[in-house]
Each structure stands twice: as structure tokens, then as C-alpha cells.
Amino acid sequence: MSAPSTPEAATPRMNPPVFYSSAAVILLFGLVVMGAPQRAGDWLLRAQTWAADSVGWYYLLAMTLYLVFVVVTALSGYGRIKLGADHDEPEFSYLSWAGMLFAAGISITLFFFCVSEPLTHFAQPPQGEGGSREAARQAMQLLFLHWGLHGWGVFALVAMALAYFAYRHNLPLALRSALYPLIGKRIDGPLGYAVDAFGIIATVFGLGADMGFGVLHLNAGLDYLVGIPHSAWVQATLIALMMGAAILVAVSGVEKGVRLMSDLNMLLACGLLLFVLFAGPTQHLLNTLIQNLGDYLGALPTKSFDLYAYDEPSDWLGGWTVFYWAWWIAWAPFVGLFIARISRGRTIREFVFGVLFIPLGFTLAWMSIFGNSALDQVIGHGFGDLARVAVEEPAMAIYRLLETYPWSRAVIGTTVFVSFVFFVTSADSGTVVLSTLSARGGSVDEDGPKWLRVFWGVTTALVTSGLLFAGSIDALKSAVVLTSLPFSLILLLMMWGLHKAFYLESQRQRARLHSPMPVTGRSSRHGGGWRQRLGQAVHFPSRDEVYRFMDSRVRPAMEDVAAQFREKGLSVDTDLDANTASLSLEIGHGEEHPFLYRVIMRGYFTPSFAIAGLQARNLNNRRYYRAEVHLAEGSQDYDLVGYSREQVINDILDQYERHLQFLHLVR
Structure with missing residues (x-):
């Protein structure tokens, strides 16, 4: 496939159809939620229940298809295709690239869910009796499912599409470019702009969910350390302060300093992980890590399609697996754009397996060590109150776990600091990506205008605050499930577009071998x-x-x-x-x-x-x-x-x- 080049502006500028359509939908939604938070919260919960009952099967099927597609593509002959021209070489060494993928796997939500989720599954499992050792094993299996290969598969799909069409076929670094094999030049028309707009809408709510969980986690940490109470107004203030810091970073040109702080932050996060490993039951944690991995891989085919269709009806699937799949889909444009920009020149095979396994190793190690530490406290040491906190106050669960360790206040203070920096850097990166998705022109490696970063930062903060007022965690989950649904269909079209483009690549290779006449050049x-x-x-x-x-x-x-x-x-x-x-x-x-x-x-x-x-x-x-x-x-x-x-x-x-x-x- 070869796309005709189109003239672009020297510098990126706002793309009016994409910006106005996505901004109008998001702001309208935000105004409705903030104007009638209680009624909006009730409506969101009913809508999520409908989605779980009606399209839960679709989310499970779609996420599995995304993962199968990228793996099969990497293992096939298409895996030799480069994300760039044939002569392009990777911009970053393998070690540097792996380090950046590793950084992409760390988020503030790891702190929120690493303790609260396994303990909640342990106390309230989808199948079997809660509070048993079998429930603990099932809880870790479900935790690995939700944070495992499926999520990174959808990231790999979007990143592959962005990098392939931008760097190999000189199309814009935009979601709509993946549909060029299907609709041709109409990607620069209403259909293509609608694709970008849906991607922005999903990203705003996905980023909003991340910010929402993050601010609940930080509010809990400040409450534990200095007694700042839990309230929607405190959380709105924290969102304003941290998003303000992120916007300042995004427009002030001090990214280098923030990157250095982010590198230090990753070292602190790794140090915290090692502290929990070696200050706790080390041998037990290493044993459970390996067993959790085996349980996850062994059950992956069946759990990928498990809808609990023969069990008593419940809202567990909609509140957990369906929400997670929708959340990964909503984050895909954000993380996918970052991964695409650092992967030019790599073959599809090394790209896919690098994206699937490099960040996954740290994520699953984090979840296993923290999750099994919490389960050990509850099962082995009788701290049953920790499970109750995880269900009733999930944001506080990690702090209740860490208070049982030596130097607890220093460790909890470090956790709050690390979480704050992760919040700011994620919000900063999110506003930059949103500005890029709503802009056009310039080179593929240029970010969107600074004023767009400010707009999307403020908009995301308002939407997050409104959803917290409307119903805290449940409203955040509901909004993500609903807004990701149309974008999940676009991802299926991206798969079709990529498959068609790869087929054209194979036919071009056949055409190169065809000699219509005796070669009259070199010989x-x-x-x-x-x-x-x-x-x-x-x-x-x-x-x-x-x-x-x-x-x-x-x-x-x-x-x-x-x-x-x-x-x-x-x-x-x-x-x-x-x-x-x-x-x-x-x-x-x-x-x-x-x-x-x-x-x-x-x-x-x-x-x-x-x-x-x-x-x-x-x-x-x-x-x-x-x-x-x-x-x-x-x-x-x-x-x-x-x-x-x-x-x-x-x-x-x-x-x-x-x-x-x-x-x-x-x-």
C-alpha cells in the first residue's frame, strides 16, 4: 500500500471538525453530570448495568480478538515488516526502548488496585465461597487477567496502526489513518474525523477514570498522614492543583526536569516493591508469584470467554471485567501514541512481543507481591479488618497494608509522593496526546498546540470532578464503559485496515519478483x-x-x-x-x-x-x-x-x- 502525500501546514494547528465535535460531546456530558449529579449518577449506573447485560459478551470477544490479531500478525510473515521504511533503523537502542516501555507500564492506578482488588475478589468472589484459600487463589487469577496480556494487546494494536501508517506510508499520526485501506482519501473527511473524535472522547474518560482513582488514592494517603478528610470538594481541589501542575509542565517547556523526576520516581517505585518483597514473607511471595503466573496462563483461554452464564445473575462481571476491558480500550489512543513514537524502525514481530511482555513483567510482579502480601495478612495473620477496608474504602487499603511494615509512616509518605508524581506525569502526557489527536499539520513527531493542551487539561479535570460528585467510583466506571463502546468498534475496523494493508505489502513483494522484460539496468x-x-x-x-x-x-x-x-x-x-x-x-x-x-x-x-x-x-x-x-x-x-x-x-x-x-x- 502506498498513500499519496498531502500537503500539511508547517506547524500543527487545531483540526476544527475533530476538536469541535469531540469537545461539544464531552462538555455537554460534563455539564449534565455537574448540573444534576445525583440523577446523572443513577442514570450512569443503570446504563452500565444494561451494557454489562447486553454487550458484556461483546467486550470479552473483542478484547480477545485484539490480542489474537497482534500475536498472529507477529508470528506470521507480516512480522518482518518494519514500522517505517525498509531502510529505517530504530531511533533508540533496545535497552532504551525497553526502559521506555517499562515506564509505560507504571501508573498511579497500580497503587489503587494492587491491594483493594485482590482482597475484594477474595471477600466477594464471582464463584464459590468468599474468604477461603480457593477464593484467594481465584482472586489472584482474576487480578492477573485484568492486568495481563489483553490490555497490552489492545495497546499494541493501536500503536502498530499509528506507527505503520505514519512511518511507512507517510499518513498523519492519527487514528483515522488506519482506515486508509478501507476508505482511502475520505480519511480527511467526515468519516475519518469521526474516528479521531471518538478516540478523543474515549481517551478523556479513560484519563478521567485514572485521575479519579488517583485522587481518591492520594486523598486517602493525606488523610492517613495529616488528617485531610475524604470529601468530594477536597478531591476536586486536589484534581485542580495536580492538573494545574500538569498543564504548567505541558506548556512551560520544563519536560526535561519532569522526566528526571519521573526517572527518580520509577526508582522509588521499584524500591517500594523490593521493600514489600523483602520485609514481608519473601519465600511465600516468590512461590505465589510463580504459581499465579502458571494459574493465569493455564486459565487464559477459558477466562477470556468466561461470562459466568451458568451462575446466579450478578453485577460482578460489569463492575470488574467489562469495566477493565473498556478502560484498556479508552487508554489505547493515549498509550498507543506514546509507544508508536518510540518504535519507528522496529519490525512488527519485535515490536509486538516487546510491547506485550516488557511492561507486563513488572505489572504482574507488582500486583502479585502486593496482592499476596495483603492476602497473607488476612489469611495467615488474622487481619480480617484489612479485607473489610478493601471492600468499603478501597483507596485506603494499601495504606492499611503498609502500616503493618517497619518504618510505616516513611514508607507511606514515599508512596504518596510517588503517586503524586505519577499523577502529574500521566496527566501531562495525557493533555499532550489529546492536543495531538485534535490537531493536524506539522511532522508526525510534533505535539499539538499548547492552548489545546490547556483546554484538554481543564476539560478532563472538570469531567473527572463531575463524575466524582455524581457517584465516586461507580460513576467513573460507568462513564468509561459507555464511552469506550463506539471506539471498540473502530478498533475492529483498524484490524481490518491493517490486515488489508499487510496483504498489499505481500502482493508488492510478489510484484518485485516479477520481471516483465530482461533487466536492462545493472546487468x-x-x-x-x-x-x-x-x-x-x-x-x-x-x-x-x-x-x-x-x-x-x-x-x-x-x-x-x-x-x-x-x-x-x-x-x-x-x-x-x-x-x-x-x-x-x-x-x-x-x-x-x-x-x-x-x-x-x-x-x-x-x-x-x-x-x-x-x-x-x-x-x-x-x-x-x-x-x-x-x-x-x-x-x-x-x-x-x-x-x-x-x-x-x-x-x-x-x-x-x-x-x-x-x-x-x-x-
Whole structure:
């Protein structure tokens, strides 16, 4: 697949259809919730009950399909495709990339749920008797399910779509680009803009849920340390303060300092994890970690489809699994955009398995060590009150656990500090991503305008505050389930678009192997005999030589071919300016994929065996240059230097006939 390039603005600017439509829906929802919080809370709960009863099966099926799709794609022949041009290399080393993926797996919600969720499942399991050892084992199995491969599978899907279409096909780094194989240029119309708008709506409520859980967790910690009471107004004040800090970071250009603080924060989080591991029943925690992992992997196929259809009706599924699947979907544009930006140049195979397993290891270790520490306190040491707190005051559960450890106040103070920094950095990143999704223009690596970051930060804070007033945790969960539903359908279309694009890739590879006529390029350019061929092989041209070659041979050849194509009535676009290191010819075919032939001068370090000869002529000449052929998918890794004008024309036509064969195969 090759998408026609479209002119974009020099700097990112607001995308009116996407911004106004998404902002109107979100603000209208926020005004309704804030205007009548009690009534809105009741309505949200009824809507979530309906969603769990009516489309719970769909959420479970969709999330499993997302995971299966990315895994099968990575294991198939498509796994060799690069997220970028064929010649692109990863921007970051594997270690740096792994570190950034590791950071993507840490969130303030890990603190909220690592103790409260397993204890709640232990006390109120979906199946069996609560408070038993079997209920404890089931609780950890469910915890791993909710924080395991399914969530990272949906992140990998969105990140793959964003990176593939942006970096390999030069489309905007936007959700709508994934539908290019399905609707073509209409991605820059109402259909495409609706996709981006739904993505923004889901992201705002997903980020709002994260902020809501985070502020409840922080309020509980401040209450424990300094007696600040639990109340909606205190929580609204905390949201305003922390979102204000996040907006200040997003627009002030002090990201470097915040990143350093974030790196320190991750070290503190890892230190806290190790403290809980070694200050508690270490051997038991290591044993349960391995057993939890085995239980999770063994039950993964059945739990992926478990709707408890033969059990007594309850609202457990809607309040937990369906909510989690909706929440992961809502977070997918946010985390997916971050992962896409750091993954250019990697193959799909290493990308998928890196995204699935690098952050997952830390997440499951965190959940297992904290969750089993809490269960051990309840089952092994008789702290039954801890389970009651987890059910009735889930935000306080982690602090009640940590107070049983040495140096508890210092550890709890560190936990509050780490949570605060995670809150600010997540909110900062969220506002930047929302501004990017609602903007257009600029390069794919540029963020949206600063005023959009301010707008989305304020909007998200207002929505979160309104939902907390409307019903605290239950209202947050309900809003996420409802707003993620339309975006989950878009993700299915993304899968279809990716599959179609990958199919086109495979057909293009077949077309490359097709030789419509005897190759008239490389094999026939050495018409002067073997001595001339040997001389050409060991000659390493200078920049000026390649400039002269491109000016005297390549440019006239492209001009001749362009003139003939125009006579045939085809759309021709050329970039043949003098004194440039790149010449290009693009042939349009209406709605079909255009043919792009580009010659780019590239420099390389001269091989060591040739240095002695070069020193005799020019001590400063340590580089040589090639006139390399590039097609839409990237470099073809061969050099035109030494071709005659006629041979360059024949090479263009050879590549064009292969492109026609490709168009024939995909019709």
C-alpha cells in the first residue's frame, strides 16, 4: 500500500471538525453530570448495568480478538515488516526502548488496585465461597487477567496502526489513518474525523477514570498522614492543583526536569516493591508469584470467554471485567501514541512481543507481591479488618497494608509522593496526546498546540470532578464503559485496515519478483568490458561526482519519462530542482496507488581498503556517495552511478511495470 502525500501546514494547528465535535460531546456530558449529579449518577449506573447485560459478551470477544490479531500478525510473515521504511533503523537502542516501555507500564492506578482488588475478589468472589484459600487463589487469577496480556494487546494494536501508517506510508499520526485501506482519501473527511473524535472522547474518560482513582488514592494517603478528610470538594481541589501542575509542565517547556523526576520516581517505585518483597514473607511471595503466573496462563483461554452464564445473575462481571476491558480500550489512543513514537524502525514481530511482555513483567510482579502480601495478612495473620477496608474504602487499603511494615509512616509518605508524581506525569502526557489527536499539520513527531493542551487539561479535570460528585467510583466506571463502546468498534475496523494493508505489502513483494522484460539496468551498464566493470566496482565517487551524474543523467531521464507519461494523459508530479540531493517522479492513477520513483544521494564512510588510494588524492575525502533508488516503501539498496541516460529510463520503466503488476494483483 502506498498513500499519496498531502500537503500539511508547517506547524500543527487545531483540526476544527475533530476538536469541535469531540469537545461539544464531552462538555455537554460534563455539564449534565455537574448540573444534576445525583440523577446523572443513577442514570450512569443503570446504563452500565444494561451494557454489562447486553454487550458484556461483546467486550470479552473483542478484547480477545485484539490480542489474537497482534500475536498472529507477529508470528506470521507480516512480522518482518518494519514500522517505517525498509531502510529505517530504530531511533533508540533496545535497552532504551525497553526502559521506555517499562515506564509505560507504571501508573498511579497500580497503587489503587494492587491491594483493594485482590482482597475484594477474595471477600466477594464471582464463584464459590468468599474468604477461603480457593477464593484467594481465584482472586489472584482474576487480578492477573485484568492486568495481563489483553490490555497490552489492545495497546499494541493501536500503536502498530499509528506507527505503520505514519512511518511507512507517510499518513498523519492519527487514528483515522488506519482506515486508509478501507476508505482511502475520505480519511480527511467526515468519516475519518469521526474516528479521531471518538478516540478523543474515549481517551478523556479513560484519563478521567485514572485521575479519579488517583485522587481518591492520594486523598486517602493525606488523610492517613495529616488528617485531610475524604470529601468530594477536597478531591476536586486536589484534581485542580495536580492538573494545574500538569498543564504548567505541558506548556512551560520544563519536560526535561519532569522526566528526571519521573526517572527518580520509577526508582522509588521499584524500591517500594523490593521493600514489600523483602520485609514481608519473601519465600511465600516468590512461590505465589510463580504459581499465579502458571494459574493465569493455564486459565487464559477459558477466562477470556468466561461470562459466568451458568451462575446466579450478578453485577460482578460489569463492575470488574467489562469495566477493565473498556478502560484498556479508552487508554489505547493515549498509550498507543506514546509507544508508536518510540518504535519507528522496529519490525512488527519485535515490536509486538516487546510491547506485550516488557511492561507486563513488572505489572504482574507488582500486583502479585502486593496482592499476596495483603492476602497473607488476612489469611495467615488474622487481619480480617484489612479485607473489610478493601471492600468499603478501597483507596485506603494499601495504606492499611503498609502500616503493618517497619518504618510505616516513611514508607507511606514515599508512596504518596510517588503517586503524586505519577499523577502529574500521566496527566501531562495525557493533555499532550489529546492536543495531538485534535490537531493536524506539522511532522508526525510534533505535539499539538499548547492552548489545546490547556483546554484538554481543564476539560478532563472538570469531567473527572463531575463524575466524582455524581457517584465516586461507580460513576467513573460507568462513564468509561459507555464511552469506550463506539471506539471498540473502530478498533475492529483498524484490524481490518491493517490486515488489508499487510496483504498489499505481500502482493508488492510478489510484484518485485516479477520481471516483465530482461533487466536492462545493472546487468547491462558495464558495456565497456570487465576492466571498466572492475574500475567501477572499486571507485568511490565524491559528492560532486554524484551531483554531476544526477544532473546530467538522472534528471534528463526523469524529464523524458515524465513528458511521455503526460502525453499518455496520466497525472505526473516531479521534483527535479537543480543542485538538490533528491530527485523524484510520481505517477498518479486516480484512486489507485501512485507510483513513486525517487533517487537520493546518500553518503557513506569509505571502506578501509580504499583509504590508502584516497589519501594519495585527497586526505580530507573520507566519504563516498551513491545515487540510490527509493520507491514508496523505502530504499531499494542499489546505486545508479555508472548508468547511462537510457539505462536510467529503463530502470524507471522496470520499476513502473512491477508497480503495474502489483496493481493487477490487488484488484
